[in-house]
Amino acid sequence: MEQMQPLEIVYKYNLNFIELQRIYNLLMPSIEPTATAHIQEQIEIIEQIISNGYAYLINGSVYFDTKKYMQDFDYGILSGRKVDELENETRVLNAQEEKRFFADFALWKKAGDDDMQIWRSPWGNGNPGWHIECTAMSTKYLGKHFDIHGGGMDLKFPHHEDEIAQSCSSLGCNPAKYWMHANMLNVNGQKMSKSLGNFFLPMEIIAGETALFKKAYSADVIRFFMMQAHYRSTLDFTEDALNAAEKGYERLMESLSLLENVSCNDSSSLDTKKLVDSFYSAMNDDFNAPILIANLFEAVKQINLLTEGKITCTILDKEELKNQLGGFIYNVLGLQGNTINSDGKLNPVMDLVLDLRQDARSKKDWSTSDKIRDGLAAAGIEVKDGNNETTWR
RNA sequence: GGUCUCGUGGCCGAGCGGCUAGGCACCGGUCUGCAAAACCGACUACAGCGGUUCGAAUCCGCUCGAGACCUCCA
Numbered sequence: 001m002e003q004m005q006p007l008e009i010v011y012k013y014n015l016n017f018i019e020l021q022r023i024y025n026l027l028m029p030s031i032e033p034t035a036t037a038h039i040q041e042q043i044e045i046i047e048q049i050i051s052n053g054y055a056y057l058i059n060g061s062v063y064f065d066t067k068k069y070m071q072d073f074d075y076g077i078l079s080g081r082k083v084d085e086l087e088n089e090t091r092v093l094n095a096q097e098e099k100r101f102f103a104d105f106a107l108w109k110k111a112g113d114d115d116m117q118i119w120r121s122p123w124g125n126g127n128p129g130w131h132i133e134c135t136a137m138s139t140k141y142l143g144k145h146f147d148i149h150g151g152g153m154d155l156k157f158p159h160h161e162d163e164i165a166q167s168c169s170s171l172g173c174n175p176a177k178y179w180m181h182a183n184m185l186n187v188n189g190q191k192m193s194k195s196l197g198n199f200f201l202p203m204e205i206i207a208g209e210t211a212l213f214k215k216a217y218s219a220d221v222i223r224f225f226m227m228q229a230h231y232r233s234t235l236d237f238t239e240d241a242l243n244a245a246e247k248g249y250e251r252l253m254e255s256l257s258l259l260e261n262v263s264c265n266d267s268s269s270l271d272t273k274k275l276v277d278s279f280y281s282a283m284n285d286d287f288n289a290p291i292l293i294a295n296l297f298e299a300v301k302q303i304n305l306l307t308e309g310k311i312t313c314t315i316l317d318k319e320e321l322k323n324q325l326g327g328f329i330y331n332v333l334g335l336q337g338n339t340i341n342s343d344g345k346l347n348p349v350m351d352l353v354l355d356l357r358q359d360a361r362s363k364k365d366w367s368t369s370d371k372i373r374d375g376l377a378a379a380g381i382e383v384k385d386g387n388n389e390t391t392w393r
Numbered sequence: 394g395g396u397c398u399c400g401u402g403g404c405c406g407a408g409c410g411g412c413u414a415g416g417c418a419c420c421g422g423u424c425u426g427c428a429a430a431a432c433c434g435a436c437u438a439c440a441g442c443g444g445u446u447c448g449a450a451u452c453c454g455c456u457c458g459a460g461a462c463c464u465c466c467a
Contacts (some may be wrong), residue, residue: 035467061465063465066464079396079397079462080396080397081396081397081462082396088456099464103464104464104465105464105465105467106464106465107463121445129465130464130465130466131464131465131467133467134467137414153398153461153462154461154462155467156461156462157396157462157463157464158463158464159464159467161464162464167396171423183398183399183460183461184460184461186459186460189459190459191459191460191461197453225405228405228406228407228415228416229405229406229407230406230407233406233407234397234398234399234459234460234461235405235406236404236405236406238405239403240404240405240417240418241404241405241406241416241417242405243404243417243418244399244404244405244407244416244417244418245416245417246417247414247416247417247418248417249416251416251431252416254431264453265410268419286422288407288408290406290407290408290414290416291407291414291415292409293407293415293416294406294407294414294415294416295414295415296400296415297414297415297416298414298415304431304432304433305432305433307432308432310433310434321431337435343399353402353459359455361426366426366427366428370425370428373428373429377429382429383429384429384430384431385425385428385430385431391430
């Protein structure tokens with residue numbers, strides 16, 4: 001354990017997390033409240049629950065009265081658990097004798113001797129129970145009823161279930177319209193876990209610092225890879241799957257610049273509306289990003305046909321497709337498209353090198369041109385001879 | 394032990410009663426000095442065994458396998 005103050009630990013890992021959010025192009029939250037800065041709000045919610053008759057005080061601790069709650073509300077509505085079935089499933093835990101009923105949970109816990117942080121409350125010194133902070137903070141900043149509450153699958157029960165109970169008993173309603181639970185991550189078919197040693201940190205995989213994979217993958221590729229699975233499904237990280245995602249990602253991004261160069265026509269044989277509608281309907285169906293991506297690849301195919309002049313489109317269609325495709329790639333999927341040649345200094349150098357190679361090629365000096373190509377390949381740069389120009393990456 | 398979820402082609406991964414996604418790999422072709430890249434085409438799977446149905450990857454049952462959760466850590 002690191003020898004630090006509690007706040008020091010919070011600060012350190014928070015800075016780290018913010019950096020991670022930036023690299024992975026996650027939208028920054030407008031507010032990131034902390035539980036310790038909202039003790040008063042938590043106390044107020046507990047008081048509300050008590051005065052509504054759904055909690056009781058005992059020995060300086062406050063417990064939620066689940067039995068009473070069940071008379072008026074449906075406990076287990078989210079997770080589908082039945083309290084009478086739960087009783088014999090419950091594991092034996094320490095210090096539970098205070099509770100009147102096994103399913104009761106702490107709203108406020110009296111301070112113990114080894115507690116590092118203690119707060120004052122109407123019930124004496126102590127600290128808040130482990131569900132109440134979410135109720136207090138979400139209510140304060142989002143109101144008593146908001147659209148979406150997210151979280152990992154593992155928090156569904158009891159944490160989210162108890163949040164609902166707290167909101168219903170204090171404010172009279174379920175806090176969220178929709179509960180979204182993200183599933184777990186696997187590595188090579190196994191769950192990612194510390195004890196199995198098959199885990200990696202988000203920073204490590206983009207730095208190529210995990211022994212699990214031979215090479216580094218860009219944050220964009222990781223994002224794209226994860227978007228290919230539905231958020232409710234488990235996702236398996238394997239080398240083959242990541243490499244496949246990388247290829248597909250590059251093809252998708254390439255199509256944007258390809259579309260840029262498409263020449264337009266008076267008439268359109270491209271059904272832009274149908275294509276664009278398919279993007280929206282995929283996301284409207286419970287954020288089905290895998291379907292969205294499949295539909296984006298349908299657009300890629302159409303763009304290739306346009307590029308080859310096999311189908312036509314009007315300027316209006318082209319602009320519409322460009323805006324929508326770009327919007328879905330950049331704003332919806334959150335891809336950045338900046339992974340290739342991030343070092344600006346390299347560009348003029350590569351222009352020169354490829355120019356020299358082109359000179360050699362036009363003189364049919366294959367040994368020189370191949371020497372340049374092989375040398376670049378050894379440096380990790382791939383040369384791609386197109387019909388009109390040579391590109392690299 | 395209990396509750397729940399999942400098992401899809403070489404790999405990843407959607408679909409969740411009929412129209413049998415998508416990506417990558419493989420194979421065939423176009424292009425190319427060669428190679429690569431790019432593009433086009435082909436590739437028809439749903440753990441097993443029963444059942445329901447005109448029809449099942451999709452519903453039901455059982456078996457096998459994987460996973461999540463089961464209340465004072467958030």
